[in-house]
Amino acid sequence: MTTVDTTPPASETRSTAASLLRLARKNKLSTFGLVMFVLILLAAVFAPLIAPHDPLAQNIVDRLQDRSAEYPLGTDKFGRDTFSRILYGLRVSLLIGLTSTALAMVLGCALGIIAGYRGGWIDTVIMRCMDMLLAFPTLITGLFIVAVLGANFINIVLAITVTILPKFARVARAPTIALKEREFVEAARALGYSDTRIMSIHIAPNIMGEVVVLASLWAAYAIRIEAYLSFIGLGVAPPTPTLGTMIRDGFNNILDAPYVSIYPGFAVLLVVLSLNLVGDGLRDAIDPKLRD
């Protein structure tokens, strides 16, 4: 029973940091994604410091220009600096995308766990409602909500939340059904824990691995929906730049100045890619079995 422990007892924080570092070395691609996402976040946060121009300032003389020292990523049809507009657009897009994903994750997981844990008619009611939402194509649901409630920041967040919420509910429900049969849930009941406590403290952390991976994917998707909505004119009202509106604006001149749409499109790609890479890494980091 007694083992000789030769390694000096490391303090907990140090061992956590060390294992994270080991994880980072093991998973280079995710680390790359994380660095990329952090850079994008920083760029969005410090947009006013980085942007060379006012994103709203029009300069008709310099319209539809290609890259130059003055305009790093060219200008749009009003002569506004694309690079500055992307930086500011990222702020809006990220804020909408991440807020709605976080909301959908919390609400969707809560609904999914309750449905899975309680079973019976509660399960049926919750999941049939989710199926109803899933039956509509995401864009249609989003479009409907924004069209009825009006296009502003809160309604767009709401629309995106509602469209991706059922996906979280589904993902949370399945493992909950499996987990509630596990002995540790029975042990928790034997310790006098209430159902609410078991669901929130004992079941929720067990499914977080799967949920977080999905959250990163759906965050990317949420950012795309925001772009779609803006693209068809139901996004945040102009002149506030968002990545979707910028892509749409460029479409009028897609043949003679394709870069007006391409650069914001590329920004969407980078955000989505980095989020997906981060998601994979997070899954490994959260699962204690892989934490070593």
Place this chain on the structure above:
Amino acid sequence: MTSPLMQIEDLSISFKIDDEWCRAVNGISFDIMPNETLCIVGESGCGKSITAMSLMKLLPDSAKLGGSVMFGERNMLSLSERELEDVRGSRIAMIFQEPMTSLNPVLTVGEQIAEPLVLHKGMSWSAARREARNLLDLVRIPDAQKRLGQYPHELSGGMRQRVMIAIGLACRPEILIADEPTTALDVTIQAQVLALLEDIRKEQGLSIVMITHDLGVVANVADRVAVMYAGEMVETGPVEAIFDAPSHPYTQALLRTVPRADAAFELSPISGQVPPIQAMPDGCRFSPRCAEEHRACRVTPKLSPGPHSVACWAREGAA
């Protein structure tokens, strides 16, 4: 004569199978005395585990319960879910068979030991964590401080069962129900865990109800034994009486299935099988497998009074 800690009176548990109520446990009565180890033995499917679960009313809603489980002044079977939550884990605790799956894989050992303390005793997390350290010492886990921060998968089976015991003991319960606590462990670890439970029982003065099918375990730790067969209690008594002078034909047959160091005899299995719950024989449920016969076997026998009691017509007036 001390009064019993818990009195189980005419407990019956039924489940609905194919639209028919089947009695998995059929009117059993027994007492749990303070500071004793009571072993409930019997083969698989005889109702030991659900009997143990019903002591805390931990059965699914689909089960129909009858009789009473008096714990102090209160009947556990008629408490609300809310009241039960106050008793579970704080006054009655339970440890399970599978230490591999009974711990939450994503919470640290320290968190899991501290949680019942925070919930039931209203301790702060930091105080509960200090207490968790003491509890790990109590269950003799070396290097307790380091173990607190570890996850269940980092511990061996024996260690995990010790952690389970620590969690069960956290709130100093009066009764600890152990459902086959050593079945999943190898023999040396099994002996260590049993010795630990025995020591803790003496130190803390709690009562242990141990569910097992292993007569070796019974002989080691039990003060009193209750033998169950097909949902009924067929014999109860002090451990010496059960082992030296088993009375019920089932107990006798059960003891002949285990090799003993102090007596030489031919091992013999019990012929036949436990009848399925849907088709229990009338009267004595052991009668179809029993070698002895009595004219009254078609009528259900009652446990005879006295410390060593047996439910068998052929033993009436004998025990």
